[in-house]
Amino acid sequence: MRRALATSAVLLALTGGARAVSDPGEMLPNPVQERRAEALGEQLRCLVCQNESVEQSDADLAKDLRRIIRQRVAAGDTDSQVVGWMVARYGDFIRLNPPFKPMTAVLWGAPVIAVAIGAGAALLARRRPNAPPAPLSEAERQRLAELLER
Amino acid sequence: MDTLIRRRLLLLAPLAVAAGAGGAATALLVRMQEGRYDPHALPSMLVGKKVPAFDLPGQPPSAGFSAADITAQGQPGLVNFFASWCVPCAQEAPALAALQRGGVRIWGIAYKDAPEATTRFLDRYGDPYVRVARDAAGTVGIDFGLYGVPESFLVDPTGVVRWRWTGGLSADLVRQDLLPRLRSLS
Amino acid sequence: MTPELGHFALALAVALAGAQAVLPLWGAQRRDPRLMAAAPALALGQLIALATAYGCLIASAVADDFSVLGIAQYSSSIEPLFYKVTGTWGNHEGSILLWCLILAICGGVVGLFGRNLPSALRARVIGVLGFTSAGFLLFALTVSNPFARIWPPPVEGQNINPLLQDPGLAIHPPILYAGYVGFAIPFAFAVAALLEGRVDAAWGRWVRPWTLASWCLLTGGIALGSWWAYYELGWGGYWFWDPVENASLLPWLTGTALLHSAIVVEKREALKIWTILLAIGTFSLSLSGTFMVRSGLLNSVHSFATDPTRGVFILVLLALVIGGSLLLFALRAPVLAPAGLFAPVSREGALVLNNILLCSIAAVVLTGTAYPPMAELVFGAKLSVGPPYFHDTVLPLAAPLFAAMSLGPVLPWKRADLGAALMKLWWAALAAALVGIAAGVGVHQAFAALGFTAAAWLILGAFAELVSRVRLLRQPWRASRARLGAQPLAVWGAAVAHAGLGVTIAGIAGMALASSAVVAVKPGQTVAVGGYDWTLLGLHDAPGPNYASREADLRVTRNGEPVALLHPSRHNFAAQRQTVSDTSIVTNGLRDLYAVLGDQRDGTVVLRLHVNLLAPWIWLGALVMAIGGLLSLADRRLRVGAPSRRQRAAEAVAAE
Secondary structure, eight states: OHHHHHHSOEESSOOSSOOOOOOGGGSOSSHHHHHHHHHHHHHBBOTTSSSOBTTTOOOHHHHHHHHHHHHHHHTTOOHHHHHHHHHHHHOGGGBSSOOOSGGGHHHHHHHHHHHHHHHHHHHHHHHOOOOOOOOOOHHHHHHHHHHHHO | OOHHHHHHHHHHHHHHHHHHHHHHHHHHHHHHHHTSOOTTOOOOSOTTSBOOOOEEOBOTTSOOEEHHHHHTTSOOEEEEEEOTTOHHHHHHHHHHHHHHHTTOEEEEEEESOOHHHHHHHHHHHOOOEEEEEEESSSHHHHHTTOOEEOEEEEEOTTSBEEEEEESOOOHHHIIIIIHHHHHHHO | OHHHHHHHHHHHHHHHHHHHHHHHHHHHHHTOHHHHHHHHHHHHHHHHHHHHHHHHHHHHHHTTOTTBHHHHHHOOTTSOHHHHHHGGGSSHHHHHHHHHHHHHHHHHHHHHHGGGSOHHHHHHHHHHHHHHHHHHHHHHHHTSOTTOBOSSOOSSOOOOOGGGOSHHHHHHHHHHHHHHHHTHHHHHHHHHHHHHTOOOHHHHHHHHHHHHHHHHHHHHHHHHHHHHHHHHSSSSOOOOOOHHHHHHHHHHHHHHHHHHHHHHHHHHSOOHHHHHHHHHHHHHHHHHHHHHHHHSOSOOSSOOOOOHHHHHHHHHHHIIIIIHHHHHHHHHGGGOOOOOOOOSSSHHHHHHHHHHHHHHHHHHHHHHHHHHHHHHHHHOOOOOOOHHHHHHHHHHHHHHHHHHHHHGGGSOSSOOOHHHHHHHTHHHHHHHHHHHHHHHHHHOOHHHHHHHHHHHHHHHHHTHHHHHHTTTTTSOHHHHHHHHHHSOHHHHHHHHHHHHHHHHHHHHHHHTTOEEEEEEEOTTOEEEETTEEEEEEEEEEOOOSSOEEEEEEEEEEETTEEEEEEOOEEEEETTTTEEEEEOEEEEOSSEEEEEEEEEEETTEEEEEEEEEETHHHHHHHHHHHHHHHHHHHTOHHHHOOOOOHHHHHHHHHHHO
């Protein structure tokens, strides 16, 4: 385990374990901007953690990214500009909200596709007609005639 | 189409989906064993793009440098982010020293490090760098898309990043990956 | 000595599982009563062997036997006894053994309590369970052995991750696994039915109790995990759409669909193919979830030691179990002819809609979870799929589901008049609308207002069927009360379970209104957060058995009246050089006061303070859902339907 840590890049944070609180000094003085920054932070992935957002994580890199988000929000960037800034440096991986691209068509289309398949299967099952009975053989037809005569 | 055949095909669908998923999982497992798939690794957005503009102060006694300085003499360069608190950085020092002896220009950036600590690190493990700059706040690192140290970026004579490696450089890696690329750039 | 005994017992269990897999299925195929009768005994034998093995593992852990590799890596002698025991399932090998043990318990339970089943069906069910057991036990014995030794044994163990030293997390795996693995029984029933070529109302009745029990346990397991995340991870969050969490949610979604589908099979002999597919699918999702988590293919906070070679073994196992059962399904399902026809607007129709929506939600969650590795495989692109995606896709599907949930139970079978049914719910709809308007005006938050509307609709609508059955307000109260007492427990169970979901949704909506703040205070200072005044009284040391700790004392008041005392702390585990925050939570059932201690510097202390409205309702709702499930389980009718002794003797003679 130690060898693995030593030969790979040192990640800039403890992974799992310490969940210290973030610094109130980080927060923007304007509450509206602060809330926007927090919302943006929740949309971006902490790259050195396991599945946490930049807002949640206590990693050094996450702290730096939070600071940059607040700087850009305070400087007047729109939400998509801030996200775009991050994506330019780290790629789509940093977005917890996947982009709308041809590549993510199945991903974003999943709810509609799933319901369509389910509804389609249900409809097909209903409209399946019962197979008509096999035609009677000669002997069976005679027997039927006998029965009907009685 | 005969109703019964249509039904049979429909009922085969779950198996087909499961088989597809299984095939994909196998492919991923194989790739993971070969080292071609790592859910935690992040490819660099800079490869194929120009080095981001920056101008950093120097780590005394070295002078600082800017993006333009790297390509000023029309030669390829290796930008290496390191820190004194980083164990693999110490481990890759011999590989970097060997590169420097081979004539490669290595530009060091001390990432989020105290100056005294960096000096101690360089005294202890050697200084293979043309110049050493200090990125105390880590902002330049983020511009490079850094998410850990050490990271190394191969820059061609026109200032375009050609290759990026996360983690320490080993002698094998240098021989198999880095040196051939350097030769193709010179 | 004990580890060797355990190892031997494990090997014995593998052999017995193999016998359990082969003999009863062969007996059922050949209609050999002796082989079929051997099934319960074999299942019990395997259970006893495996229980012995696990007991030996626990005994070794308690005795601090560090010659066992797993115990040396994850335990230590200074650990409290409780965590030594629960630590046996805190690592990969031990948890696989626990999984196998629960699977063996499933077989044993079917053997013991399945006496009212026809012997052929019971033999097949136990045989299929044996087949699955054998596979996983072989895996445990060969590449994932909990009894692997290390020599010379270290003097001291390396102690488990301090995050795992927590009562909630300690008992979360067994309950969760019981739910996960419990769905093996409906799976076995489905495969047995396919082998037999027959799915009838009796089958629907027999499969339901086992499905209910697993569902209750899985609901509890997921809720426990979520509650643990809430009080341990110190962020006030309770669900992160992490791949491992999703892996537990998927079988829950399809398991819920299965539960409802089985009702239609029992009552109307329709939806047979859906139900069989759901039974196979739910357990397949459980198995795949296990694989996904342990394979290292996904990015998740729940890190297990990942080993690709193990991944290959499990993949082969999955191919056999899932692929085999789905192939059997494709071959045999066409002969399952439905008997009952129904109009689209009817209880059956509502249950079909329920199936479609639940399975769609499951499909979306599965897509989102699997997309990052798939995208990398197919497109070479690196993507993340996080909570924003799941919120945007799951909520639009959940909304029609909630709307239909209250409507379904009041629809009659076969054909229903939608207008008449809606009339039974008018008061619930009105109340829900009023709640929604009040909430919208009061809190100005659309998500919360909609959530409260849905919650009111579900809670009140859940009892609409009961209300109409007892003819409340249309008869004297005495008559209604008499009818109420005569209602079968299953009706109560359904009402309580649906209402439970409403309670959970109310909790989620309330959490959307939570207030929180991060503050830096000096001892003696007071801050106002969420309508309460929080005063830091001071800090002191509070060491534990294997950690050092700093603890803060917080007094919370409201309008001068004292409300609570909180003691958040930070533990420092010297052995692993890790620091863990211990959140302090005080609840009054309607809101949680939540405090986390941060860094201390220059005399100021950083604290995160939350007032989480209705947070306890999230887990209370899950508890209510499980109680509803238990009520249904207790329904006498589920246990009646056993043929009498004379009939069974006649059946045995006829079969020969």
